[in-house]
Amino acid sequence: MTAYFHDWDEIIPDTRPADLSNLRQGQMVMLRLLKILHKACQDLGLTYWLCGGTLIGAIRHDGFIPWDDDVDVFMPRDHYEELRRRAAEVLPYDVYLQTDSPWIRLVDRFGTKEIEEGNDFIFIDIFPVLRFPLGRKLLRKAWMLIPPYPLPGVPGDLPVIAKTRRWMIRAAAIALRGIGATHLIRYLCRLGPRRYWSYDLPVTWRFYYRDDWVFPLKLHRFEDAAFFVPADYQKVLTHQFGDYMTPPPETDRVSHGHKAFHVIESNGHPESLDWKLYADRKRAAASKAIGGNGR
Numbered sequence: 001m002t003a004y005f006h007d008w009d010e011i012i013p014d015t016r017p018a019d020l021s022n023l024r025q026g027q028m029v030m031l032r033l034l035k036i037l038h039k040a041c042q043d044l045g046l047t048y049w050l051c052g053g054t055l056i057g058a059i060r061h062d063g064f065i066p067w068d069d070d071v072d073v074f075m076p077r078d079h080y081e082e083l084r085r086r087a088a089e090v091l092p093y094d095v096y097l098q099t100d101s102p103w104i105r106l107v108d109r110f111g112t113k114e115i116e117e118g119n120d121f122i123f124i125d126i127f128p129v130l131r132f133p134l135g136r137k138l139l140r141k142a143w144m145l146i147p148p149y150p151l152p153g154v155p156g157d158l159p160v161i162a163k164t165r166r167w168m169i170r171a172a173a174i175a176l177r178g179i180g181a182t183h184l185i186r187y188l189c190r191l192g193p194r195r196y197w198s199y200d201l202p203v204t205w206r207f208y209y210r211d212d213w214v215f216p217l218k219l220h221r222f223e224d225a226a227f228f229v230p231a232d233y234q235k236v237l238t239h240q241f242g243d244y245m246t247p248p249p250e251t252d253r254v255s256h257g258h259k260a261f262h263v264i265e266s267n268g269h270p271e272s273l274d275w276k277l278y279a280d281r282k283r284a285a286a287s288k289a290i291g292g293n294g295r
Contacts, residue, residue: 026261071124112267134192145173
C-alpha cells in the first residue's frame, strides 16, 4: 500500500507549536521529515540509518543535540536511487525530494530556513553510501587525487606550512594523472573484501565503517520516535569523532549556518506552500466533521 492511502495527519501530525524556541521549532519540522522518511522507507522496503551529529544526538541525548540544526541520514546507493525514482509514490503532498544537489534532500514545503545567503527550505540530508573493498579504504587518500575528483585547491588564507602541504598534494595529483598512474590506483582500489561503508560522493572522506559495525541495523529512540542506527554505533562514532559522549565546550557548539527558522512562512519558491491556507482548510474540515457528528 502506498502513501496515497495513508492519513498523514493521523499517523504523523504536523502541529508546529509556536511556544517553543526558534531552534526547537525547526527541529520539530525536521523530526517530522525524518518520520516521513522512515515511513516511506518502510513502504518501499528501503534501508537507511542515522549518521554524523544526528547519530550522536540519538545516542547521547535520545534526540537532537540541543544546538544542532540539521539531520543527516545514510542510505545504500541502490536504495538511494530507488527512493529518487519512487518518492512521488510515497511522500505526502507537503514534502518533496530535492534532487538537484550533490545529494538528495527531503524538504518541507511550508517553512523557511534563514541562512547567510538568503532563504532556503527546511530539509534533512540523505547521503548515498557504498560498500567498498579494502583496497579503496587503504588507498583512500590516493584515490582522492584522481578523477573524477577535482585537483586539490590551495586556499589563499591558509598558514604557510598548510599551504605548502596543499601545493605538494596538488603537484602529486597532477603527476599521477600525467604518468597514467590513475589506472593502477583504480585497479588496486578494487582489491580485497568489500566490507567497508563510506560516502559515494566526489568529496574527500577519510572514514570507512566496517560492515559488521553497521549491520544488522537496530531501532533507537530519537525524541518521541525510533529510527535505525548502526549495530555497533559505539565503534562507528568513536572511529569518526573520538570521545563522542562528552559534549564540546560551549564555544565550539556551532550550527550549520542557519540564522533563524520560520516554520510557517513560505520562502517564495515555486515548490513552497502556504501554511495559513493549509491550517484554515484543516480547521474548516475539523469543524465540518464535528458538526456532522452532532446531527
